[in-house]
Amino acid sequence: MKVVRFHAPGDVRFEDVPEPEAGPGEVKIRVRNCSTCGTDVKISKFGHHHIHPPRVMGHEIAGEIVTVGDGVEGWAPGDRVQVIAAIPCGECAECRRGRMTICPNQVSMGYHFEGGFAQYMVVPKEVLKVDGLNRIPEGVSFAEASVAEPLACALNAQNLARVGDGDDVVVIGSGPIGCLHVRLARARGAARVFLVELSRQRLEMAANLVKPDAAICAAEVDPVEEIRKLTDGRGADVIITAAASGKAQEQGIQMAARQGRISFFGGLPKDKPTITCDSNLVHYRELTIVGANGSSPEHNKQALELVATGAVPVADLITHRLPLDGAIDAFGIVERGEAIKVTIEP
Known part of the structure; x- marks a missing residue:
């Protein structure tokens, strides 16, 4: 069968490999959609310490189930399924407390296990053990279901930042995650959602789809001042930094209202992980700064339901659909910011 396989930084190949078979406790699926993200671009260029x-x-x-391994119950060939990306162990102290997103033993599809840029793949027993194989609801396409994973990550972040009724929310970064954050914040009852982005072209592409209450180009104006103007000097209740930018994190603190919540959603480059934080702003405004790390199996289930009910539409965010042999080209499209969401259809 055909796959897209990482060999070394800068060496990703479209090639033939033997078709896998499901072992005990495993499920084999025919991959129908595997969407791309910025992490795929980083892996292709720099590798990852968890990838051997x-x-x-x-x-x-x-995708859809082809065969079910010995000992697997509740699943059958033809079932339409979505697969979690981050796999908690389900047994450690954090998992037992329901904190699966911060499981210290977490492993991942496409890192520790063979991923979805393939015609067929095996869902490992580790996924089934933590109930991480999810039925795709009726009316939800495979392509939409593949976007449930990043939506689940956004859901985790907005839960932690307590996004809710009447909030003014700022999303910094207008990539696919930023677009999902805009729509999710609206679904959670935000009064207004503002979108901030450095690239005018990317901002307009995203804003035309998700229709924020204001679209702010940070290359042209001071986004902190713009948010203050839009909120009559108060600042925003929630700021989500959906970009790998230390400056965005610093600006997020500066534009927060009293008792505002800042979500550091986008991680920073490992060679520059620190920012300057005005601690007095945090102290006197009673700000909350919270991280967000991936999603749990339950978040994935909730994300699929949000898509199925229409609360968070995702179909129009998929701007490019490419065959499996176009996956390497897709990384370039993502890196250049020419798309919102690119999905691969093996």
Whole structure:
């Protein structure tokens, strides 16, 4: 079968490998969609310390079951499924407390296990053990289901930042995650959602789809001042930094209202992980700064339901659909910011 496989930084190949078979406790699926994200671009260029090549890439996975391994119950060939990306152990102290997103033993599809840029793949027993294989609701396409994984990550972040009724929310970064954050914040009852982005072209592409209450180009104006103007000097209740930018995190603190919540959603480059924080702003405004790390199996289930009910539409965010042999080209499209969401259809 055909796969897209990482061999070394800068060496990703479209190639033939033997078709896998499901072992005990496993499920084999025919991959129908595996969507791409910025992490795929980083892996293709720089590798990852959890990836021991060669490794089939791809972690935003949806498909249909082909065969079920011995000992697997409740699943049958033809079932339409979505696969979690981050796999908690389900047994450690954090998992037992319901904190699966911060499981210290977490492993991942496309990193520790073969991923979804393939015609067929095996869902490992580790996924089934934590109830991480999810039925795709009726009326939800495979492509939409593949976007449930990044939506689940956004859901985790907005839960932690307590996004809710009447909030003014700022999303910094207008990539696919930023667009999902805008729509999710609206679904959670935000009064207004503002979108901030450095690239005018990317901002307009995203704003035309998700229709924020204001679209602010940070290359042209001071976004902190703009948010203050839009909120009559008060600042925003929630700021989500959906960009790998230390400056965005610093600006997020500055534009927060009293008792505002700042979500550091986008991680920073490992060679520059620190920012300057005005601690007095945090102290006197009683601000909350919270991280967000991936999603749990339950978040994935909730994300699929949000898509199924229409609360968070995702179909129009998929701007590019490419065959499996176009996956390497897709990384370039993502890196250049020419798309919102690119999905691969093996």
